[in-house]
Amino acid sequence: MGGRAAAGRYAGRIGRVLSGRSSINAAEWMREGVRPNPAARRMTGPRPEGLAARFAGRLHAGRPLWPLTWLRVGGPAELLFIPSDAADLAAFMAELSPEAPVTIIGVGSNLIVRDGGVPGIVIRIAGRGFGAVEPLPGARIRAGAGALDSRFAEAAADAGVGGLEFLRTIPGSLGGAAAMNAGCYGAYMADVFESAEAVTRAGETITLGPDDMNFAYRSTSLPEGAILTSVTLRGRPDEPEAIRARMTAALAKRAETQPVKDRTAGSTFRNPAGFSSTGRGDHGQELMAWKLIDEAGCRGLRLGGAVMNEMHPNFLTNAGGATAADLENLGELVRKRVLNSSGIKLEWEIRRIGVRPEAGETGKKPAITGE
Numbered sequence: 001m002g003g004r005a006a007a008g009r010y011a012g013r014i015g016r017v018l019s020g021r022s023s024i025n026a027a028e029w030m031r032e033g034v035r036p037n038p039a040a041r042r043m044t045g046p047r048p049e050g051l052a053a054r055f056a057g058r059l060h061a062g063r064p065l066w067p068l069t070w071l072r073v074g075g076p077a078e079l080l081f082i083p084s085d086a087a088d089l090a091a092f093m094a095e096l097s098p099e100a101p102v103t104i105i106g107v108g109s110n111l112i113v114r115d116g117g118v119p120g121i122v123i124r125i126a127g128r129g130f131g132a133v134e135p136l137p138g139a140r141i142r143a144g145a146g147a148l149d150s151r152f153a154e155a156a157a158d159a160g161v162g163g164l165e166f167l168r169t170i171p172g173s174l175g176g177a178a179a180m181n182a183g184c185y186g187a188y189m190a191d192v193f194e195s196a197e198a199v200t201r202a203g204e205t206i207t208l209g210p211d212d213m214n215f216a217y218r219s220t221s222l223p224e225g226a227i228l229t230s231v232t233l234r235g236r237p238d239e240p241e242a243i244r245a246r247m248t249a250a251l252a253k254r255a256e257t258q259p260v261k262d263r264t265a266g267s268t269f270r271n272p273a274g275f276s277s278t279g280r281g282d283h284g285q286e287l288m289a290w291k292l293i294d295e296a297g298c299r300g301l302r303l304g305g306a307v308m309n310e311m312h313p314n315f316l317t318n319a320g321g322a323t324a325a326d327l328e329n330l331g332e333l334v335r336k337r338v339l340n341s342s343g344i345k346l347e348w349e350i351r352r353i354g355v356r357p358e359a360g361e362t363g364k365k366p367a368i369t370g371e
């Protein structure tokens with residue numbers, strides 16, 4: 001995946017404004033606090049070339065994506081664009097060739113990036129230009145799609161807006177939460193969503209209402225190619241202290257029941273029941289993914305550096321040195337075993353992006369242990 005060639009091939013008019021300078025050099029890596037991983041560097045290929053001089057955001061060629069994910073696995077993006085704000089994104093999309101494959105990521109808390117990397121252009125919505133959080137009249141809060149859910153929830157508490165505290169314990173960005181219809185303990189984004197701004201594939205800015213999002217359990221279907229840039233949620237007036245107490249209780253509950261300090265992407269598979277845990281134990285457990293995995297004997301099952309977490313068996317975990325293939329193959333093995341033991345086909349909740357390495361690039365066959 002050669003950077004300069006990709007820029008020319010995908011970037012249309014952007015290709016003509018690329019300057020000759022390297023998009024990122026060692027000093028910049030250091031300033032960003034990213035340690036180049038020797039394995040990822042091997043897959044990166046030639047040094048990145050070219051920067052879209054017209055855009056305030058950064059365009060990188062061949063940049064490893066593993067540091068941008070919670071699971072810390074995955075190969076490089078052929079091109080990675082990190083827009084500086086919504087206007088920058090709109091300008092970039094307007095210039096982009098319609099054939100260019102585009103993949104959107106937030107802060108990578110629900111992603112496996114495959115070891116062969118992601119062809120085309122990866123656009124990351126995160127950082128200061130997408131991070132503003134603004135209380136509005138009527139117990140509403142608007143935030144950039146890159147604002148972290150936890151920060152959003154804290155700001156809602158400060159503003160005396162209740163009903164949004166479920167976001168305090170979800171580690172992603174608000175854009176990712178809206179796109180995934182994230183939720184926990186019986187509350188979902190769909191319940192509190194008012195509207196969102198998005199940039200289309202053609203670079204137009206549009207406003208989306210709840211009907212445009214097509215919310216379903218852990219998914220939405222946004223208008224084709226839409227990238228969320230800001231989201232407005234509606235809560236209800238409440239006392240900041242009461243809201244904070246509920247957030248503290250939810251954080252404690254998480255820490256008790258989930259491996260919050262491990263490298264995971266949250267729940268690996270959707271609950272066949274069609275809803276997340278209410279946390280109250282007042283719903284049937286039979287169709288909860290963790291229970292089916294447990295009953296199939298997969299708690300603690302290991303493949304290379306990947307393990308089905310002992311504490312919560314629906315949390316696929318990078319226990320150290322896992323590749324994306326270890327994680328994905330372990331997930332597929334678990335799906336097979338659950339199908340055999342219960343007749344139920346688990347569906348992935350974690351989004352998997354990119355390609356597997358070409359044959360011969362990884363010869364490693366990790367052992368299965370923990371049975």
Ligand SMILES: Cc1cc2nc3c(=O)[nH]c(=O)nc-3n(C[C@H](O)[C@H](O)[C@H](O)COP(=O)(O)OP(=O)(O)OC[C@H]3O[C@@H](n4cnc5c(N)ncnc54)[C@H](O)[C@@H]3O)c2cc1C
Nearest residue numbers: 106107108109110172173175176177179182183184228266
């Ligand atoms: C420890 C842990 C606990 C978790 N607990 C929960 C939980 O309780 N409930 C829950 O629902 N999830 C949970 N998750 C999963 C995850 O945090 C959520 O799905 C989160 O909302 C994803 O946001 P993100 O920014 O990390 O998105 P990413 O992982 O980067 O992307 C996820 C998906 O969202 C899309 N997307 C991201 N940003 C945008 C955007 N701006 N516009 C359009 N599409 C976009 C991507 O294309 C991708 O398909 C957990 C994860 C971890 C690691």
